[in-house]
Amino acid sequence: MSTRTGQTLRAFYDAMLSAYGPQHWWPAQTREEVIVGAILTQNTAWRNVERAIDNLKRAGALDWRVLADLPTEDLAKLIRPAGTYQVKTRRLKAFVGWFWERYDADLDRMFATPIPTLRTELLSVSGIGRETADAIILYAGNLPTFVVDAYTARILCRHRLIDESADYDEIKDLFESNLPADAAYFNEYHALLVQVGKLHCRPQARCPACPLDPFDHEVPTEEP
DNA sequence: TGCCAGGCCGGGT
DNA sequence: ACCCGGCATGGC
Numbered sequence: 001m002s003t004r005t006g007q008t009l010r011a012f013y014d015a016m017l018s019a020y021g022p023q024h025w026w027p028a029q030t031r032e033e034v035i036v037g038a039i040l041t042q043n044t045a046w047r048n049v050e051r052a053i054d055n056l057k058r059a060g061a062l063d064w065r066v067l068a069d070l071p072t073e074d075l076a077k078l079i080r081p082a083g084t085y086q087v088k089t090r091r092l093k094a095f096v097g098w099f100w101e102r103y104d105a106d107l108d109r110m111f112a113t114p115i116p117t118l119r120t121e122l123l124s125v126s127g128i129g130r131e132t133a134d135a136i137i138l139y140a141g142n143l144p145t146f147v148v149d150a151y152t153a154r155i156l157c158r159h160r161l162i163d164e165s166a167d168y169d170e171i172k173d174l175f176e177s178n179l180p181a182d183a184a185y186f187n188e189y190h191a192l193l194v195q196v197g198k199l200h201c202r203p204q205a206r207c208p209a210c211p212l213d214p215f216d217h218e219v220p221t222e223e224p
Numbered sequence: 225t226g227c228c229a230g231g232c233c234g235g236g237t
Numbered sequence: 238a239c240c241c242g243g244c245a246t247g248g249c
Contacts, residue, residue, distance in 0.1 A: 041229085043231045044245090045228080047229090051246095052246095084246080132231070149230050151230070198229095202229095227249095229246100229248095233244100
């Protein structure tokens with residue numbers, strides 16, 4: 001745990017936290033909302049997910065029973081602003097069906113499952129890939145699994161902590177093998193990476209050479 | 225206007 | 238084991 005990599009990763013965290021402060025993730029009120037949001041945000045700007053979530057809330061559909069019984073067309077209409085809505089309707093239905101079948105739609109029971117087992121189970125649901133599974137486990141279950149996303153890969157790559165060919169599980173393992181398994185820490189870490197990524201690591205914003213201290217190029221601004 | 229967003233799946237090599 | 242097209246709305 002006191003590897004050189006671990007020190008570097010902790011230094012990244014400290015720098016990001018000082019610069020941007022706590023991100024208060026996941027932006028949701030309930031675990032149901034986190035799970036639904038995790039599916040809706042796949043390859044989608046969060047702003048659009050908010051509209052969809054808002055529609056679901058006002059329809060009283062953020063409820064596993066309601067969601068299970070809701071006709072596909074109705075669900076599709078509600079989540080349309082989130083984009084790829086037909087696909088996501090199928091994915092939400094797939095999750096809800098599985099959740100009732102496997103856990104009787106009981107969140108406490110689901111999150112009592114050991115992390116590696118739960119992750120494998122979630123990955124078996126069509127439409128739930130690695131990032132979505134990890135986001136559900138970390139942000140809805142408050143259990144220590146590290147969430148990797150496109151920003152994470154880009155940022156680490158630009159700072160030469162990983163090779164550009166590194167895949168999801170390698171990157172995940174880099175964090176989990178070099179940091180203590182702490183849900184609150186993993187939570188904040190991923191949220192900060194997304195914040196930094198949005199500001200400085202978009203695909204087009206070519207970052208010339210940032211090998212050394214990554215986070216000294218822009219500064220902290222108050223978040224609203 | 226075109227590119228991108230807190231991915232994932234299925235089919236083709 | 239990789240690689241790729243499709244999915245689709247809304248913002249900059």
